[in-house]
Amino acid sequence: MQPMTNAPYGHNPSSAQQARPGYTYGTSPNPPGGQYEFSPPENEVIKSTASWTKQAGQLNIFFVGILPLFYHAATALRGNTASIGQVVAALPAFYVGWTLMKAAKKLSSVVETQGQDVPLLMGGLDGLRHAFKVQVVMLAVAFILGVGISIVISAVKPL
Numbered sequence: 001m002q003p004m005t006n007a008p009y010g011h012n013p014s015s016a017q018q019a020r021p022g023y024t025y026g027t028s029p030n031p032p033g034g035q036y037e038f039s040p041p042e043n044e045v046i047k048s049t050a051s052w053t054k055q056a057g058q059l060n061i062f063f064v065g066i067l068p069l070f071y072h073a074a075t076a077l078r079g080n081t082a083s084i085g086q087v088v089a090a091l092p093a094f095y096v097g098w099t100l101m102k103a104a105k106k107l108s109s110v111v112e113t114q115g116q117d118v119p120l121l122m123g124g125l126d127g128l129r130h131a132f133k134v135q136v137v138m139l140a141v142a143f144i145l146g147v148g149i150s151i152v153i154s155a156v157k158p159l
Contacts, residue, residue, distance in 0.1 A: 035115050043111045046121070050107035053128065057100030065094030092138045096131050103127025 038046065072086035106124035110117050 036118050038117050046107055047111045050104045053100050054104035057097045060097030065090050065097055096135050099131040
């Protein structure tokens with residue numbers, strides 16, 4: 001890793017996120033054992049990412065998972081069989097939120113611990129990768145089902 005002076009992660013130093021004067025990124029002293037330890041400015045970026053990831057996970061669990069799950073479960077219990085699909089659709093959304101929360105915990109651990117920054121960061125990134133993969137698959141399936149159902153409905157019931 002090459003040190004960058006006053007330019008965090010290739011950003012233009014004139015951007016809103018400037019480095020502290022006189023500080024060089026990527027030059028944090030390493031602890032015994034040779035494991036890379038992130039510097040204070042790098043830890044701030046990771047800490048902020050962990051915080052936003054946790055909030056995204058919490059909001060995803062509540063607004064995309066739990067609320068629709070309860071609403072559509074109650075509707076299905078009243079006899080609306082179309083809501084059963086919505087109940088099933090809320091489960092992957094809940095899982096994505098839970099995965100984001102786990103990733104946020106690993107990212108927070110990068111800042112809170114010493115000596116394991118890189119493995120913890122990789123665990124957090126893997127959690128983000130998994131959450132995004134589930135979300136993309138979920139959206140693709142929803143799109144395919146939506147198009148398929150629209151085709152079937154329009155074939156059965158012409159305009």
